Amino acid sequence: MNKSIETIRQSVRELRQQDHLRNCDIAKKLQIAEGELIAAHVGIEKLPSVIGEMQVIRLQPTWPEMMTRIEPLGEVMALTRNEACVHEKIGCYLNASSEGHVGILLGEIDLRIFYHAWAHGFAVHEMSKAGMKRSLQFFDKTGCAIHKIFMRPESDVPQFESFVSRFKGEDQTPGVAIKPAPESKSELADHEIDVVGFRQDWRAMQDTHEFYGLLKRYQLSRTQALRLGEPEFIQAIPISCCKSLLESTAQNATPIMAFVGNSGMIQIHSGPVKKVFHSGSWINVMDPRFNLHLREDYIKSAWVVRKPTVDGIVTSVELFDAEGESIVMFFGERKPGKPELESWRALVGNLITASQIVAADA
Structure with missing residues (x-):
């Protein structure tokens, strides 16, 4: 308009x-x-x-x-x-640096920047x-x-x-030319995917960052990849589990990593969360130096995802909207060369168990 x-x-x-x-x-x-x-x-x-x-x-x-x-x-x-x-x-x-169209900031402000967008x-x-x-x-x-x-x-x-x-730019004329959003690329039909090859390559991963390469190689959307992955590595969980996950990390003082992004940026929090509360449709983390505001009613699917690495299995909880776009990804806090926190792995295991009990009672 x-x-x-x-x-x-x-x-x-x-x-x-x-x-x-x-x-x-x-x-x-x-x-x-x-x-x-x-x-x-x-x-x-x-x-x-x-x-x-x-x-x-x-x-x-x-x-x-x-x-x-x-x-x-x-x-x-x-x-x-x-x-x-x-x-x-x-x-x-x-510690800002860049290579081509990709930038990185490392520190308390932790960013992955995609300048092409x-x-x-x-x-x-x-x-x-x-x-x-x-x-x-x-x-x-x-x-x-x-x-x-x-x-x-x-x-x-x-x-x-x-x-x-x-x-300051030379052009200070008010207004801006806005371009329409590109049409979403449709998924290939499941039967067109080399599921066997995809699963083999998933099992052979040595770093979590290889997952993006798998998606491109097999022409998969992220949610399609999770749907076609082996049950050993993926599990759908109720969207209501997100609040329980954050509350449990706060109660157990388990340090986490929270990745939130869009087409041009991923911003990462590493460390514990303390104050978690629900307000209407929002799940909130309100800590002194980190806030997260999550619209629970926008979550369409939630998954526990396990990826093999040279340091062992790395587990994430990943949330997606109705278009299959990533909303937020949670990991246990870790650095390359170190195994995943057992406290995080146990917490996610308890989350899966609780979700199975709820499903059985439904």
């Missing part, structure tokens, strides 16, 4: 003042992409002074260099989301009830958010403004 720049700006001001909605929620109400909402505020020279006002500066598309220049901003909050899950992590952007970047000054919010926000060609970096009270504001000046 085409909307004028001024209509978008006015609607954002009114909705923010009335309901204090997030920009992604306002964009849905306006039936536009979030990237369109942000880009409509490009070209405003005056800093915002009223709740709902924004000043947005379009950035140069020099993404890998940009990631290496965020460290001086100090401690910030990194946010990566998809339609069903939001992953928020506090820390510093350290990045299309638009903005520096945002936004007035909220708590005062001025400063952020860097990145979007794909369809206007969907890939990654956001929010300044915190401890962050270095002069360094942020210096960063924006350094990477």
Whole structure:
């Protein structure tokens, strides 16, 4: 739906003042992409002074260099989301590197970056009830958010403004050209898949990262691969198990890894979780430096997945939406060269047992 720049700006001001909605929620109400909402505020020279006002500066598309220049901003909050899950992590952007279109950050902020999907970047000054919010926000060609970096009270504001000046783009015209989302690639029929070969190669894996190569080699979607895998390595579990999983990790102080991603980013939390609670359709982790917000009603399937490695079996719990897109993956915390935590393996085993009892009683 085409909307004028001024209509978008006015609607954002009114909705923010009335309901204090997030920009992604306002964009849905306006039936536009979030990237369109942000880009409509490009070209405003005056800093915002009223709740709902924004000043947005379009950035140069020099993404890998940009990631290496965020460290001086100090401690910030990194946010990566998809339609069903939001992953928020506090820390510093350290040890950034890239090779081709793939970037890596290692540290408390732990990222795997796929720059081929990045299309638009903005520096945002936004007035909220708590005062001025400063952020860097990145979007794909369809206007969907890939990654956001929010300044915190401890962050270095002069360094942020210096960063924006350094990477400010020449074109500061409001608005952005949004491209339609590509059509989802249809799965091959099961009978067209070399299931025997696929299962043999799965069993021969020596590293979890080989799994993506298997999917490409056998032209499988991830959920189709799980459906066709050997029962020894995969098991479907009820979607309601996710809350139990997080609560159990918190109760047992079992450190985990939580991977949340989209087409251009995977963000990873490593460590324990402590505060887990349900609010409506949301399952939440609300720890001091890590937050996770998961829409339980968006989960279509949940799987326990086991992959052979040189360090032994590695077990994950993986959640998918109705389109077969990954929502979040949970692992026991581990480093290459070390076996999987027995406490995590036992916890997942208990989850499977509980789900079987529920199924038997149904």
